[in-house]
Amino acid sequence: MSYVDEVLERVIAKNPAEPEFHQAVKEVLESLRPVIEANEEKYRKEALLERLTEPDRQFKFRVPWVDDKGQVQVNTGYRVQFNNSIGPYKGGLRLHPSVNLGIIKFLGFEQIFKNSLTGLPIGGGKGGSDFDPKGKSDREVMAFCQSFMTELCKYIGADTDVPAGDIGTGAREIGYMFGQYKKIKSVYEGVLTGKGLSYGGSLARTEATGYGLLYLTEEMMKCNGYDMKDKVVCISGSGNVAIYATQKAQQLGAKVVTVSDSTGWVYDSEGIDVALLKEVKEVKRARLTEYAAARPSAEYHEGRGVWSVKCDIALPCATQNELLLEDAKQLVANGCIAVAEGANMPTTLEATEYLQQNKVLFAPGKAANAGGVATSALEMSQNSERLSWTFEEVDGKLKDIMVNIFHNLDDAAKRYGKEGDYVTGANIAGFEKVAEAMIAQGVC
Ligand code: GLU
Numbered sequence: 001m002s003y004v005d006e007v008l009e010r011v012i013a014k015n016p017a018e019p020e021f022h023q024a025v026k027e028v029l030e031s032l033r034p035v036i037e038a039n040e041e042k043y044r045k046e047a048l049l050e051r052l053t054e055p056d057r058q059f060k061f062r063v064p065w066v067d068d069k070g071q072v073q074v075n076t077g078y079r080v081q082f083n084n085s086i087g088p089y090k091g092g093l094r095l096h097p098s099v100n101l102g103i104i105k106f107l108g109f110e111q112i113f114k115n116s117l118t119g120l121p122i123g124g125g126k127g128g129s130d131f132d133p134k135g136k137s138d139r140e141v142m143a144f145c146q147s148f149m150t151e152l153c154k155y156i157g158a159d160t161d162v163p164a165g166d167i168g169t170g171a172r173e174i175g176y177m178f179g180q181y182k183k184i185k186s187v188y189e190g191v192l193t194g195k196g197l198s199y200g201g202s203l204a205r206t207e208a209t210g211y212g213l214l215y216l217t218e219e220m221m222k223c224n225g226y227d228m229k230d231k232v233v234c235i236s237g238s239g240n241v242a243i244y245a246t247q248k249a250q251q252l253g254a255k256v257v258t259v260s261d262s263t264g265w266v267y268d269s270e271g272i273d274v275a276l277l278k279e280v281k282e283v284k285r286a287r288l289t290e291y292a293a294a295r296p297s298a299e300y301h302e303g304r305g306v307w308s309v310k311c312d313i314a315l316p317c318a319t320q321n322e323l324l325l326e327d328a329k330q331l332v333a334n335g336c337i338a339v340a341e342g343a344n345m346p347t348t349l350e351a352t353e354y355l356q357q358n359k360v361l362f363a364p365g366k367a368a369n370a371g372g373v374a375t376s377a378l379e380m381s382q383n384s385e386r387l388s389w390t391f392e393e394v395d396g397k398l399k400d401i402m403v404n405i406f407h408n409l410d411d412a413a414k415r416y417g418k419e420g421d422y423v424t425g426a427n428i429a430g431f432e433k434v435a436e437a438m439i440a441q442g443v444c
Contacts, residue, residue: 004029007049018102024109031424034416055082061151065143079127082108085437089125092166099130113430114366120377145176153181158189164376165194190383193376202379204394210244212371215402217340229253234311236260237318241342247274258306261288265306270297310334317342328354341365367426374401
């Protein structure tokens, strides 16, 4: 049996009931086959793939907190420190009822390659909890965040592991967590990124994932003979990534006609009104029904449906496995040119294959959404030198990083005779640096 197949079998047998983790490992290892086959003897001897698919360590802990009625609630907290061969563990904290160990491991595994692709010195980690911030008061969110950090602070530090935001963790949550870390440890350090501007945050970090997605998409389009002007874009999600992807797409001359949330989606024939979307989602933390109610050109639909709208570019920015094979078929039938993933693993393996077979340009999340974590690494640099850079400086570096990522994965795909296969290119480019660092550092 080939080394890749052996390791895939082993990962599934050793980690039962973690389907998202299996999916992420399968996607990466399948596309690494040409590199693994070229180095099979060496990698086998080093047990490189076994080491790469086994986290350095993982923490699971109780998070008790008191709700507004005086009732004690208990959630489960996680932090998976996956691989620190090229830098301190780095990756977000997801707060969502769906969170379990398998989901955190899939995200942590993806993060290793994504962080490597940025070209910056950051390793891969991820964490979170099954706590749902939706519908909770600010005091309840603070109580949860303080309890969560009371345990998490034992395992993290500016040179050890630097968590950040993800689904459910925004500026408010990062602020409460930073305050608790500082109180317990009596250390003022850049232990979290995505911080507020008044206490060490970086300009452009809020916008970075969405803006970065568009910088990479624009470069991919340009290198394939297209531009962004007047392109119709469908976006799913309405959180941080979707909002700033919409804004940047519009700045580049495209028209974004959809956004979605967990209960439904909006089609806006005039193009999404970003100011209104921000008001509804960032200020009121309300449903998209409020957007539709305030905007005559918008229709609200219950359930799923974003990918049925005819578009040139599809940007899934909500969550994992939200773009299925039937959606991919619909996009192809509607003449879609490009799909770029703003979320982590939003496209299923079958849907990705279908899009690629039908010549749709496909940018995987670990490349396309790397702008968020890249700008987090820039926040770490600013914290280390105790300076802050201007918006233009950070945004300029972000753009350069995203353009570079695209060329690195394009080159890696070409080197292995897979021109235009950006999934393979991203996995190979991300893997090569990590593999080299792991081997150089010996058995550890
Ligand atoms: N959660 C984001 C991601 O998936 C950002 C992580 C970070 O900034 O550390 O990459």
